[in-house]
Amino acid sequence: MLTAFAIVTDGLVYAAYLFVVAIGLTLIFGVMKILNVAHGSFYAFGAYGAATAVGIYFDRGLPDAGGFLFMILVAMAIGLVIGLVLERGILRLAYGRDEVVIVLITYAVFLILEDMLILIWGTGSLAAYQPLVAAGNVEVGALILSGYDIGLVIFAGLLALGGSYALNYTRPGRLLTVVIFDRETAAAFGINVTLVYTATFALGAILGALGGAVMAPKIAVTLGIGVEVIVLAFAVVAIGGMGSMEGALVGALIVGLCRAAAVHLVPQIELFVIYGVMALVLIFRPHGLFSRAEPRKI
Numbered sequence: 368m369l370t371a372f373a374i375v376t377d378g379l380v381y382a383a384y385l386f387v388v389a390i391g392l393t394l395i396f397g398v399m400k401i402l403n404v405a406h407g408s409f410y411a412f413g414a415y416g417a418a419t420a421v422g423i424y425f426d427r428g429l430p431d432a433g434g435f436l437f438m439i440l441v442a443m444a445i446g447l448v449i450g451l452v453l454e455r456g457i458l459r460l461a462y463g464r465d466e467v468v469i470v471l472i473t474y475a476v477f478l479i480l481e482d483m484l485i486l487i488w489g490t491g492s493l494a495a496y497q498p499l500v501a502a503g504n505v506e507v508g509a510l511i512l513s514g515y516d517i518g519l520v521i522f523a524g525l526l527a528l529g530g531s532y533a534l535n536y537t538r539p540g541r542l543l544t545v546v547i548f549d550r551e552t553a554a555a556f557g558i559n560v561t562l563v564y565t566a567t568f569a570l571g572a573i574l575g576a577l578g579g580a581v582m583a584p585k586i587a588v589t590l591g592i593g594v595e596v597i598v599l600a601f602a603v604v605a606i607g608g609m610g611s612m613e614g615a616l617v618g619a620l621i622v623g624l625c626r627a628a629a630v631h632l633v634p635q636i637e638l639f640v641i642y643g644v645m646a647l648v649l650i651f652r653p654h655g656l657f658s659r660a661e662p663r664k665i
Contacts, residue, residue, distance in 0.1 A: 369508075369509055369510070370631055370632075372507075372508075372510060373510060373627075373631060374624070374627045374628050374631050374632075375624070375627075376510070376512060376516075377623075377627040377630065377631070378620075378623040378624035378625075378626070378627035378628070379520050379620075379623065379624075380516045380519060380520060380623070381622075381623035381626055381627060382523075382619040382620045382622065382623025382624065383519045383520045383522070383523035383524075383619070383623075384519065384523075384578065384581065384582050384585075385599060385600065385603050385618075385619040385622060385623060386523050386526070386527065386603075386615055386616055386619035386620075387522075387523055387526060387574065387577055387578040387581060388406075388410055388574070388575060388578030388579075388596055388599075388600050389600045389603040389604050389607075389615045389618065389619055390526070390527075390530065390574055390612060390615045390616075391406060391409070391570070391571035391572065391573070391574030391575040391577075391578070392406045392571065392575070392597075392600045392601075392604055392615075393604045393607070393609060393610055393611060393612065393614065393615045394567060394570065394571050394574070394610075394612070395567060395568055395571035396604070396609045396610050397547045397609065397610025397611070398543060398546055398547050398563065398564065398567040398610075399564055399567060399568065400466065401458070401466075401469050401470075401473065402466070402469075402470050402473070402609075403473045403571070404470060404473040404474040404476075404477045404597060405453065405473045405474075405476040405477040405480060406571070406572075406575045406597055406600065407477060407575075407593030407594055407595075407596050407597030407600075408449075408476070408477050408480035408481060408484075408593045409446055409449060409450070409571075409572045409575030409576050409579070410575050410576065410578050410579040410582075410592065410593055410596045410597070411480075411481070411484060411579060411592050411593035411596075412442075412445050412446070412449060412480065412484070412576055412579065413442035413443075413445060413446055413575065413576025413577060413578065413579025413580045413583075414442075414579030414580065414582060414583040414586070414588045414592060415484060415487070415488050415493060415579075415583075415588055416438075416441045416442045416444075416445040416576070416579075416580070417438040417439070417441060417442045417495060417579065417580035417581075417583040417584075417588075418438075418493035418494065418495035418583045418588045419441070419488075419493070420437050420438040420441035420442075421434060421437075421438050421495040421497055421498060421583070421584070422493070422495070424437045424438070425497040431497075431498075431501035434497060434498055434501065435498055438495070438498065438580050438583065439577065439580050439581070441580075442576045442577055442579060442580030443573050443576060443577055443580075445576050446569075446572040446573040446574070446575060446576030446577065447569055447572065447573050449480075449572055449576070450568050450569035450570075450571065450572025450573065451565070451568075451569050453476060453568070453572070454564065454565050454568040454569065455565065457472065457476065458472070458473075458568065459561075459564075459565075462564075477593070477597075480593075481590070481593065484590065485590065490590060491589075492587045492588060492589040493583075493587075493588040493589070494587065494588070495583040495584045495588065496584055497584070498515060498584040499513065499515045499584040499585060502514035502515035502518060505517060515584060515585070519581055522581065527612070527616050530612055531612060531613075534612065542558055542563065543563060543567065545558060546558060546560055546563050547610060578596070579592075579596075599622070599641065602618075602622060602641055602642060602645045603615060603618040603619050603622055604618060604655070605618075605645055605648075605649065605655060606618035606621055606622065606644065606645050606648045606649075606655060606656060607619075607655050607656055607657050608652075608654060608655025608656055608657040609654070609655060611655070611657040613657045614655055614656055614657030617656060617657065618655070618656070621644060621648075622641050622644065625640050625641065625644050626640060626641055628640075
């Protein structure tokens with residue numbers, strides 16, 4: 368029972384972090400049909416920005432609670448700036464081109480942003496452990512859980528509920544749903560698709576950077592973290608279905624729980640199990656578990 372509880376708790380924490388990153392990736396694909404390889408760089412910039420913000424904040428002996436908010440706001444601001452610059456400066460010039468061309472463009476942007484990380488922060492690693500320490504620990508039976516991990520799971524749950532409500536019960540969300548389903552019809556009915564694209568890409572970049580921010584206290588912020596996370600995020604959205612928020616949530620839960628089970632029971636297959644589950648799902652559901660229905664044009 369102790370092992371089972373540890374698997375569930377570790378799986379939920381890992382799933383929460385994956386969901387925060389993957390939701391931005393699946394949102395951009397759902398609206399813009401862009402497989403954004405540069406999303407991994409949004410995560411990396413968010414992590415570096417959060418680590419820098421944490422160092423500045425806590426070195427001044429300010430209240431701990433404000434440090435959490437400060438690192439999140441800094442990462443979100445970085446994501447907003449990068450997202451707007453890339454969409455307005457580069458991607459808008461590629462709309463209408465073949466999807467493979469756009470993927471190559473986002474890959475080139477990813478390589479450029481990785482070099483920018485080196486120019487700004489150098490090749491050394493950063494640590495942002497202070498929020499993790501400040502959150503303390505919680506004893507649950509024989510297990511000691513990190514208060515930060517519990518907060519991360521709650522944060523991801525609130526993000527899922529808020530995102531679902533915004534898409535289904537607000538006017539901007541419904542307009543976004545129309546663009547996702549059929550952008551040509553949306554434009555014909557007067558929806559500013561260009562503005563929707565810009566707002567969507569900026570929001571996806573903010574969510575990617577936010578994923579890096581919330582993980583910065585738990586990892587060593589170093590070069591290469593963007594490569595690792597984009598591969599995992601692709602696995603999550605492929606399992607859940609590209610463009611589906613519900614799919615991103617379910618995919619993150621599946622990946623998180625399967626990885627946690629492998630780590631505790633058969634650690635030798637930790638890396639294999641994620642892609643094994645993805646392959647198994649795609650065999651029976653080639654477009655993912657929650658793939659959207661495609662409109663039939665006559």
